[in-house]
Amino acid sequence: MSELAIRRGAAPALAVEGLGYSYPHAPAPALEDVSLEVAPGEFVLLAGRSASGKSTLLKAACGLVPHFHGGEIEGEVRVGDLDAISSGPGELAAEVGYLAQDPETQVVSTTVAAEIELPLEMRGDEPASRARAVEEVALALAIPHLLDRTADTLSGGELQRVALAAALVTRPRLILLDEPTSQLDPVAGDELIWLLRRLNEEWGVAVLLAEHRLERCLAAADRVVAMESGRIAFDGAPADFLAWAQSSDPALETPAARLFSLAGIEPLPVGVRDARQILRRLK
Amino acid sequence: MKSPFAYQPRPRPLQLASPGAAVAYLGAIVAVAFLYSSPVVLFAAGAAAVLAGRLAGADRAVRVALRMGVALALLIVVVNALVVSRGETVLARLGEWPLLGQVDVTFEAIVAGLSGGLRAAVTLVAAAVYSSCVDPDRVLRVLRPLAGRSALTATLVSRMVPVAAADASRLRDASRLRGPGAAPVGKAPLARRLLAGSLDRAVDVAATLELRGYSLDAPRARNRRARSRYDRRFYAVAALVLVAAIAGKALGADDFQTYPSVEIGLGPATLALAALVALSGLAPLRRRPRRSQPASHVDGPQRGLYRSKSSRRQEVARV
Numbered sequence: 001m002s003e004l005a006i007r008r009g010a011a012p013a014l015a016v017e018g019l020g021y022s023y024p025h026a027p028a029p030a031l032e033d034v035s036l037e038v039a040p041g042e043f044v045l046l047a048g049r050s051a052s053g054k055s056t057l058l059k060a061a062c063g064l065v066p067h068f069h070g071g072e073i074e075g076e077v078r079v080g081d082l083d084a085i086s087s088g089p090g091e092l093a094a095e096v097g098y099l100a101q102d103p104e105t106q107v108v109s110t111t112v113a114a115e116i117e118l119p120l121e122m123r124g125d126e127p128a129s130r131a132r133a134v135e136e137v138a139l140a141l142a143i144p145h146l147l148d149r150t151a152d153t154l155s156g157g158e159l160q161r162v163a164l165a166a167a168l169v170t171r172p173r174l175i176l177l178d179e180p181t182s183q184l185d186p187v188a189g190d191e192l193i194w195l196l197r198r199l200n201e202e203w204g205v206a207v208l209l210a211e212h213r214l215e216r217c218l219a220a221a222d223r224v225v226a227m228e229s230g231r232i233a234f235d236g237a238p239a240d241f242l243a244w245a246q247s248s249d250p251a252l253e254t255p256a257a258r259l260f261s262l263a264g265i266e267p268l269p270v271g272v273r274d275a276r277q278i279l280r281r282l283k
Numbered sequence: 284m285k286s287p288f289a290y291q292p293r294p295r296p297l298q299l300a301s302p303g304a305a306v307a308y309l310g311a312i313v314a315v316a317f318l319y320s321s322p323v324v325l326f327a328a329g330a331a332a333v334l335a336g337r338l339a340g341a342d343r344a345v346r347v348a349l350r351m352g353v354a355l356a357l358l359i360v361v362v363n364a365l366v367v368s369r370g371e372t373v374l375a376r377l378g379e380w381p382l383l384g385q386v387d388v389t390f391e392a393i394v395a396g397l398s399g400g401l402r403a404a405v406t407l408v409a410a411a412v413y414s415s416c417v418d419p420d421r422v423l424r425v426l427r428p429l430a431g432r433s434a435l436t437a438t439l440v441s442r443m444v445p446v447a448a449a450d451a452s453r454l455r456d457a458s459r460l461r462g463p464g465a466a467p468v469g470k471a472p473l474a475r476r477l478l479a480g481s482l483d484r485a486v487d488v489a490a491t492l493e494l495r496g497y498s499l500d501a502p503r504a505r506n507r508r509a510r511s512r513y514d515r516r517f518y519a520v521a522a523l524v525l526v527a528a529i530a531g532k533a534l535g536a537d538d539f540q541t542y543p544s545v546e547i548g549l550g551p552a553t554l555a556l557a558a559l560v561a562l563s564g565l566a567p568l569r570r571r572p573r574r575s576q577p578a579s580h581v582d583g584p585q586r587g588l589y590r591s592k593s594s595r596r597q598e599v600a601r602v
Contacts, residue, residue: 062494067493068489068490088493088498089490090494090496100491104446104484105484105487108492108495110290110418110419110420111292111418111420114418114420114421121424122495123496123499150289150291152445167494
């Protein structure tokens with residue numbers, strides 16, 4: 001039995017059952033009958049076109065929907081032992097971290113150290129344990145050199161790492177990421193994805209990563225969940241997802257997979273390394 | 284480019300002191316400026332504010348504030364000279380002016396304007412030193428248990444100003460990149476776009492605050508940080524300056540009259556108070572660390588928790 005399968009036996013990091021949600025005054029629901037489980041320590045890629053419901057699902061998992069945005073919600077969302085529909089985002093912060101697209105709006109303090117420390121301070125942790133937690137997360141994300149800097153001196157990639165550190169400092173069971181690489185250059189984007197994979201393996205934190213450009217993160221994922229018009233359209237392994245995307249939603253295909261399918265090469269590659277290996281075998 | 288008044292963390296006493304101590308100290312200097320009209324005392328208060336800023340490493344903020352202060356003071360002098368025609372020493376008769384009537388520029392009106400201008404300049408410099416030396420995050424966290432909504436609003440505003448500035452710069456660049464053939468984008472559409480974008484982003488910032496637990500009940504006692512060892516110094520200097528200023532006022536140290544003729548008192552009380560106020564600018568002076576002293580004790584206990592790598596390591600090791 002694989003390690004992931006053993007982890008699947010434990011209580012899920014996120015359990016969504018029959019979730020439906022409509023934003024206030026919206027003509028159509030953003031989510032319809034969504035059911036999903038994320039096992040502890042699992043790395044799940046949430047794929048889908050724009051407006052397919054990815055962001056709304058993430059917001060429901062961290063409590064911003066419905067507590068912050070309002071609207072009508074039905075179904076059940078549990079994060080660890082907490083009911084995300086009745087608990088607010090502040091209470092859920094201990095169990096779930098959230099990282100959105102725009103790094104500029106996710107850093108609210110003047111200095112990096114103060115930003116990372118903020119969630120611990122808000123929940124009333126002692127200064128000594130706050131210092132330890134900040135140190136640990138800064139080391140894990142390779143940003144100890146940024147701690148004394150002010151937020152306005154950081155690049156987009158650095159800001160994104162600081163925001164990720166602030167989301168992880170409470171040691172949540174689950175981290176939700178809404179297109180975190182969309183405003184980063186390709187190198188910074190790749191670094192962030194592999195940093196997430198490393199944290200996922202070393203800390204055992206479950207990752208639910210929403211993306212619509214999948215080429216850089218498909219290889220890091222254990223599982224892919226694809227959404228269409230607020231519903232789950234696919235849930236399976238990355239290699240199976242490529243076959244599904246080819247037939248059902250070609251817009252979600254990765255460039256390498258599209259190239260291979262045009263050339264008639266099988267199987268379709270999940271990542272660059274995979275593509276190299278397939279081509280080597282063909283030679 | 285970064286604003287000269289933006290907070291810069293530095294290992295100096297004024298930055299390491301708690302917000303209350305820094306506010307008390309700078310507030311005492313401003314209070315003197317508002318209590319007194321004597322140019323001697325006002326000059327002393329200005330010198331104290333400049334000295335405090337320079338010792339705290341806020342040279343750029345002080346320089347820019349001084350430039351603004353001098354411009355503002357000159358404006359006040361000119362307006363006062365044109366509006367007030369009282370005083371015995373007429374320097375120029377400018378005849379009848381619309382709205383103002385007969386305008387006589389008097390030496391007394393110029394000196395009275397100078398006094399008001401000096402007061403404004405002192406306030407500006409002290410505000411600049413506060414802005415660049417006192418960590419706004421710490422101020423807001425102190426305020427949070429007392430006035431949660433106001434602190435939240437202030438946090439949003441303090442975060443949205445640099446974000447809006449960056450957006451404005453991007454929008455300007457984008458409109459320039461449309462090329463010379465494109466129709467020029469007016470200021471009003473740019474402002475509308477900026478406002479709409481800022482509102483969207485304010486919602487994102489508010490969501491981030493929510494996720495950080497800002498809406499949780501503020502834990503008071505456990506949240507209190509250790510005081511800085513510099514706090515006592517700044518509180519003591521603030522108290523001394525305020526007591527001396529009030530006593531001096533009672534003893535006639537503010538001996539200054541502008542109309543009908545200028546009389547500036549230079550009695551011992553005025554000179555002593557001016558000297559004391561000017562010397563109060565030395566409060567942020569940093570003592571050189573003794574070699575035998577461990578590095579972590581040099582800057583006093585925890586401004587924040589992360590003054591240096593060594594102090595961080597010590598904190599973690601102690602845990």
